[in-house]
Amino acid sequence: MKKGYPRVRFQKRLDELKNEVDKMGQAALKAYRDAFSTFIDYDVEVVNNVMETNKKVHEMGYQVEHDAMGIIAAEQPVAGDLRFIETSIKVSSHLKRISGLASNIAEVASHVKDEEIPEKPMFDLQRMADIVDGMVSKSLAAFLGKNMAVARELHRDDDKVDDLFDQALKDITKSMFQDKESISYSIYLLFLARFLERIADRAENIGDRTIFMITCEKLPLIGEEKD
Structure with missing residues (x-):
């Protein structure tokens, strides 16, 4: 056996794990995008697809956890490799939650499909959704590319979502008082506003985990991640 073979085999398993998380992330992102699209323009088939994708994402998450634990048991990784594996497990957990929240959004869509939503709340929700979409994409790019700069941007993006969430609450509440029906x-x-805000939190958590994976510096949200 060649001297470098064990390391090559180990790296191959790490690359495969990374690809699994990537596929899982793309599926969760698609579920989110489809869910919000059917909120804008209701389509029962899209709703069903979101629900099915949510199931698949959860299955993919369990596979990531299984494979990650298998690598730890067989290879006994240390330092940066171990942090990558641990982060992959945590990221998969956040992606499962994002997918679950996407299914919640699709369910909301089924309840408001025949309603004419006031312009201002709709504007707030659309702006939130656009930023959240970017945050999920950024969080995946940061983790997969080990990009600190992109990961740090997520804190600023989350602040924007929080501000829009507060504004949406005000506008929706105002509409309720103006029109009791x-x-x-x-x-x-x-x-819906709450689900969007929680997806943003999950994306921010992925960014924080990525920074921890790269620097090994304990961040405020690590260990006390937003739920």
């Missing part, structure tokens, strides 16, 4: 569906808009 809107209360029944406005409650679902509040849920």
Whole structure:
């Protein structure tokens, strides 16, 4: 056996794990995009696809965890390699949650599909959704590319989402007071705003995990990650 073969084999397993997380991330991102698209323009087939994708993402997550633990048991990695494996497990957990929240958004869409949503709350929600979309994409790019600069951008993006979340709450509540008949569906808009805000938190957590993986510096959110 060639002297360098064990390391080559080990690196191959790490690369395969990375690819698994990448595929999982792309599936979770698609679920999110499809979910919000059906909120804008309802399509029952898209809703069903989001639900199916959510199941697949959870299955992929369990596979990532299984393979990661297998690598740890067989290879006994240390230092940076071990942090990468641990981070892969944590990232997969956040991606499962993002996919689950996407299914929640698709469910909201089914409750408001026949309603005419006021312009201002709709504007707030669309702006939130656009930033959240970028955050999920950035978080994946940061982790896969070990990009500190992109990971740090997520804190600023999350602040923007939090501000928009507060504004959306005000505008939706105002609409409820102005039109009592809107209360029944406005409650679902509040849920939607909350789901978007939580997806942003998950993306930020992925960024923080990435920074920890690269620097080994304990960050405020590590160990106390937003739920």
